[in-house]
Amino acid sequence: MAILSKIRQRSILLVLIIALALFSFVLADVIKSGAFGGNSNDIGSINGTEFEYQEFMNKVANVEKQQQGISGTQALNSVWEQEVRKALLTEQYDKIGLLLGKEQLMTVIKTNPQLSQDPRFLNAAGKFDDNKFAEYINSLQSNPDQTLWSQWKSYELQIEDFAKEQIYNTLIKSSVYTTKVEGKLKYERDNNKVDFDYVALAFSTVNDDQVKVTDEEMIAFMKKNPKKYKSDNSRTVEFVLVENKPSKADEAVMKSKIDGFINGKIELKNGVNDTIPSFKSATNLANYVNKYSEIKFDSTYVAKKDINPQFAEQLYALAPGQVFGPYTDNGYSKLSRVAGRKSGSSAKVSHILIAYKGAMQAAPTVKLTKEEAKAKAEGLLAQVNANPSSMAMLAMVNSDDQGSKQNGGVYDNVTPKQMVKSFDDFLFGNPVGKTGVVETDFGFHVMKVDAKYDAVLLATVALKVQPSEQTEDANYNKALKVESDATANGLEKAAKAAGLKIAPVTSFRAYDETVSNLGVQRQIVTWAFNNDSNINDVKRFDIANVGFAIVKLKAKNDEGLLPLDQAKQIVEPLIKNEKKAAILKKKMTGATLEAVSKATGSSISPAVGATMASPVVPNLGYEPKVVGTALGLASGKTSKVIEGNSGLFMVRTKAVTKAAAVKDYKSQIDQINQQTKGSAPFRVIQSLKDKADIVDNRGKF
CATH class of the missing domain: 3.10.50.40 (Chitinase A; domain 3)
Known part of the structure; x- marks a missing residue:
């Protein structure tokens, strides 16, 4: 009884202790999830304008409903692009004071066949009647059920955004023009022709094993021209696959x-x-x-x-x-x-x-x-x-x-x-x-x-x-062991011990959903971009109808450069060619084609009618530096060594045929205008994106 009495006396204290313990548990979870962090519920932001999570995901859900078969990630990426575009353009509209009046809005509405040809809005002559349309809109607004009115207001905003963008694009296109000088240059590029002889020493004559390229060299190469090799932040992983096969x-x-x-x-x-x-x-x-x-x-x-x-x-x-x-x-x-x-x-x-x-x-x-x-x-x-x-x-x-x-x-x-x-x-x-x-x-x-x-x-x-149930259990246990061994000793040792091969390194961005030959695996992308995931972390993932992937986070690329696995395909060959060029230059000795031909064992070959519009060297492909050099030389003159796309060249110009004189360059100017005006709106958006402060949290969802 004495013990029960003491428990009753201290019951309030016990309740407080339990409550504090529960609060601490919840608080730790909240802090870990970032709920007190201000941006935890935001999918991202543009120049400080945040995309609130719930509103954004509602739009994603609508896209999924409207486009049957689209994946959740595809819908999210689609809405993201729309919202980024809208935010960037809205800033521009505000800067130039672009507004849309009621009359302009009605003009846009009348161009929509679904509305302009709707029998409810046509008069006796079959023409769109503004008064009938106004009566219909008023009926929506006064209806106690405001569902249709809300839908119309949302649609009206879409129309307004569309109309503003068309006006803005028209302003952009009207500011683009082509000069007579540019037209003349295009005419000459298309029609000036050159015949020349050349000696070539292809990069392929040097074995790749003679010119090794390190990761550090590739990174340094990209940093010299970061805009050219720009990439979104990415993650690089490697994995082994334990197949759940019979x-x-x-x-x-x-x-x-x-x-x-x-x-x-x-x-x-x-x-x-x-x-x-x-x-x-x-x-x-x-x-x-x-x-x-x-x-x-x-x-x-x-x-x-x-x-x-x-x-x-x-x-x-x-x-x-x-x-x-x-x-x-x-x-x-x-x-x-x-x-x-x-x-x-x-x-x-x-x-x-x-x-x-x-x-x-x-x-x-x-x-x-x-x-x-x-x-x-x-x-x-x-x-x-x-x-x-x-x-x-x-x-x-x-x-x-x-x-x-x-x-x-x-x-x-x-x-x-x-x-x-x-x-x-x-x-x-x-x-x-x-x-x-x-x-x-x-x-x-x-x-x-x-x-x-x-x-x-x-x-x-x-x-x-x-596989039978027994086999499935064995495959699952094998995957667990590989995961455990990889965490303790590294993926390479674990794979070797299990008789498995590590798949080639692969990279992906925060908004991707596919991982190498595993297909759609958003779960792996989300894990790799999670703030709690660190380089060399290992995690096992169930791959439906395939087996189990034991994945290692190999690298985080937050510098905005191409990930190394992509750089090896794009940048590594360029660096190799630079190194091969240094080797081949030692062979290309002599001031004449004949001397270089003798020194290298390469024959003297002809090129006929080459232009800068199609700067192709026979049997060697696209070589603008070579053709451009030949066009710039006087007849009979020999160039120095040229480093081209496929090897080293020396050229001797035989004859340059200048394009015939014409009265004007209207055709060329029209062609350039069509190209530049057509691409201008896209280039403006890309420029605005490059300059904008974009926070992209899609990798968390």
Whole structure:
């Protein structure tokens, strides 16, 4: 009783102690999460203007609803770009006093077809009636249910932002102009030509192992030109993957199951024996596959080239009734049998479209008459017949079909009736190799039948090869051990002990969601950018349908330069070429091409008609320094050693042909104007971003 009495006397003290303990626990969690830190609920800020978390995420949710299939990270990034753009432009509107009056707003509203053609707002003459529209807006505002009114106000703000941006962009574009001097320069760059001889010593003649590049050299190289190698803050990780794949025992069990379909078997189902006939003896293959396979019957005929190359020969050559398998393909154990065969089911064709003015979908730039287009097509056909291998190049230069010209005019896997009738008739009515001119509504087609494909209909019983519960437990325990060993001894030792390979180093930004070949793994990105994650930290992540990734945070790049794994692809070759150039310069001795040719063993080669518009050196590619140097030399003069993109050069100019004099440079000025005015708004936004104070906290979410 005395003890109970003391407990009662001290009950208030105990309550206070417990309350303080709970408060301390909550306080520690709050401090850790940064809730007292002012910016904890902000997704980021622009020049001090914060994006409040809840409001921002509501917009993200709306984007996800509106765009089906978009991921949460993609929606977040989309809203971020919109909000950054809006904040930057709003500052500019305020600076120049850009406002939108009611009349201007109404003008924009009337240009929206959804509103301007809405029957509710049209008068008897079918024209948009301002009064009817005003009455509708007033009814929304006076309605006790303010939902529609709120939606309209939100929409009105979007219209206002859109209109302001259009006005602002118009002001920007109107301030951009091109001078006559710039037009003249472009004309000369396009038309001044030079013939020259050269000696080249390619960088590839020096082995890469002779010119090692360190990480420090790459960082120093980028720091010399930080704008060129600018990058968002990033994190670099490396990882090992413990795959959750079936064991040999699991594969043996699956083989036993699939063997039952080869020989037929009896299964006990609901206390009754079910006799399953062999796949070979099945009479209705579609029903058999749909009943016993995990992948349902597909009635599509497939060409040999579309079958997995590992099994294409065996599957395509199956005689009626024969069964191929079991074989493992894409994680399934399979048995296949030909259910049908079809000849000429698809084809490959090369074509050159010559459109004429007035033809269907002809571009505005097409000026040929129908007769001229036909004559041009027939001329091209004659060239193709004389040299069939020229078809691809002729298509790239002449075809008006933008969908195929870049790949030599080729359409592959064309099925009957896929194309317009006359095109289809020629393709499937002629043998391989046949050429001709065919007229369609789009113009005249120079056609060549490249290939015809037979196809088979495969019936396939497929069972997914999956790990058993015992195997899954073993794989999980292996992943736990690798994680523990990596934390204690480093990822390299842990991987070696487990017989695993470390995946190549990979980098990502705070707003990315994919990690190397692991696919979408936002969980890893968020962890890497968490303030509590430190360099060399290790963490295990479950990768759905794959296994377990044990990830090590290798580096934090907050300097705004390319991460090292990207720098090795972009910067390392440049530094290597600098070092190779130093080696090769010692070989390029002599004041003449002949002397340098003798010293290096490289032949003297000619270049004809090179221009700065297309500064290409034969067999060596894009070399503006080389062509520019040749254009600047007098006839017969020899250059010093030039460090180009692909190696070291010495040139001797033979002749410079100046462009013919013209009255004006209107064409060139118009081309430059179109390019610069079109890109001006984008360049302004990029400039505003570069100068803005942007705090980006997307990596935390």
